[in-house]
Amino acid sequence: MRFTYAEAMTDPSYYVPLAQAAEAAGYSSITVADSIAYPKESDSTYPYTPDGNREFLEDKPFVEAFVLSAAILAATTTLRVTPFVVKLPIRPPVLVAKQAASLAAMSNNRFGFGVGISPWPDDFEIMGVPFEKRGARMDECIDIVRGLCAGGYFEFHGEFYDLPPIKINPVSTEPVPILIGGHSKPALRRAAQRGDGWMHAGGDPAELDRLLAELDTLRAEYGTRKDFEVHVISLDGFTVDGIKRLEDKGITDVIVGFRNPYTTEHDTEPLDVKIRNLTTFAERVIAKTGN
Numbered sequence: 001m002r003f004t005y006a007e008a009m010t011d012p013s014y015y016v017p018l019a020q021a022a023e024a025a026g027y028s029s030i031t032v033a034d035s036i037a038y039p040k041e042s043d044s045t046y047p048y049t050p051d052g053n054r055e056f057l058e059d060k061p062f063v064e065a066f067v068l069s070a071a072i073l074a075a076t077t078t079l080r081v082t083p084f085v086v087k088l089p090i091r092p093p094v095l096v097a098k099q100a101a102s103l104a105a106m107s108n109n110r111f112g113f114g115v116g117i118s119p120w121p122d123d124f125e126i127m128g129v130p131f132e133k134r135g136a137r138m139d140e141c142i143d144i145v146r147g148l149c150a151g152g153y154f155e156f157h158g159e160f161y162d163l164p165p166i167k168i169n170p171v172s173t174e175p176v177p178i179l180i181g182g183h184s185k186p187a188l189r190r191a192a193q194r195g196d197g198w199m200h201a202g203g204d205p206a207e208l209d210r211l212l213a214e215l216d217t218l219r220a221e222y223g224t225r226k227d228f229e230v231h232v233i234s235l236d237g238f239t240v241d242g243i244k245r246l247e248d249k250g251i252t253d254v255i256v257g258f259r260n261p262y263t264t265e266h267d268t269e270p271l272d273v274k275i276r277n278l279t280t281f282a283e284r285v286i287a288k289t290g291n
Contacts, residue, residue, distance in 0.1 A: 197229025
C-alpha cells in the first residue's frame with residue numbers, strides 16, 4: 001500500500017513545507033486540487049457533497065494545478081505529485097501534454113497525472129469549450145496527451161482535434177501514468193479502457209465496494225494492465241487493520257487528509273498542527289504496515 005497526503009484550499013505558502021514533511025514521514029505522494037475560477041452566479045451543483053452545495057469553494061485559494069505541482073516537485077526528491085484531478089477537457093490537450101511531460105521529465109518520473117471531467121458547465125463556458133459531448137472530448141484529450149508524452153512524432157485525427165505529425169521534447173524516461181477520476185459508469189469504463197489507474201472521490205463504503213466490483217468487470221473486459229493503480233478515500237485507511245482490508249480489495253494507494261475541506265469556513269489550522277497530524281498518522285499507520 002502507498003499513502004497519499006491530501007490537502008487543499010489552505011494557505012498557499014503551506015504546500016511546500018507540507019510536501020517536504022510528508023516525504024520525510026514516508027508518504028508516497030501528495031494530491032493537488034484543480035479549480036480555474038468561481039462563478040458569481042450559477043445553478044450548478046457539486047456531485048460529492050450530500051446536498052450538492054458548492055459554496056464551500058468560494059474565496060478559497062487554489063494555486064493553478066501545474067504551477068503547484070512544479071513547486072512541490074522542485075522542493076522534494078522522492079515524493080510523487082498526483083493531481084486530484086485536473087479538469088482535462090476544458091484545456092487544450094497539446095498544451096496539457098507539454099506541461100505533463102515537462103513535469104515528469106524534470107522530476108524523474110514523479111508525476112502521476114490525475115484527470116477528470118468537470119461536473120460544471122460553467123468551467124466549459126469560461127474556457128470557451130462546448131459542454132456537449134464532453135465525454136468524447138475527454139477521450140480524445142487522453143489519447144493526445146498519452147500519444148505526445150510517449151515521445152516521437154504523433155498525429156491525431158478525431159471529431160474535436162486534428163493534429164499533423166508533431167512531437168514534444170523533453171519527455172520522461174517512463175510513461176506518464178494517466179489516472180482517471182469519477183464514479184459514473186462512463187468514468188469507470190474510461191479508466192479501464194484508457195487509464196493507468198482510477199481515482200475515487202470518497203463516499204459510503206458499500207458504494208466503494210460496488211464501484212470496485214464494476215471496475216474489476218470492466219478491467220477484465222478491456223484487458224487492463226496488471227499494474228493498474230487504484231487510489232481511494234476510505235475510513236479504513238486510518239487503521240492498520242483497515243489498510244489490510246483495502247489491500248485485500250486490490251487498492252494500491254490510499255488518500256488521507258486530516259480535516260474536512262467541504263466547509264465554508266476558511267482553513268485556520270496552523271502549519272505546525274498540519275505537520276503534526278500527518279506525522280502522527282505516519283507513525284501510527286504507515287510505519288506499522290511495512291510501507
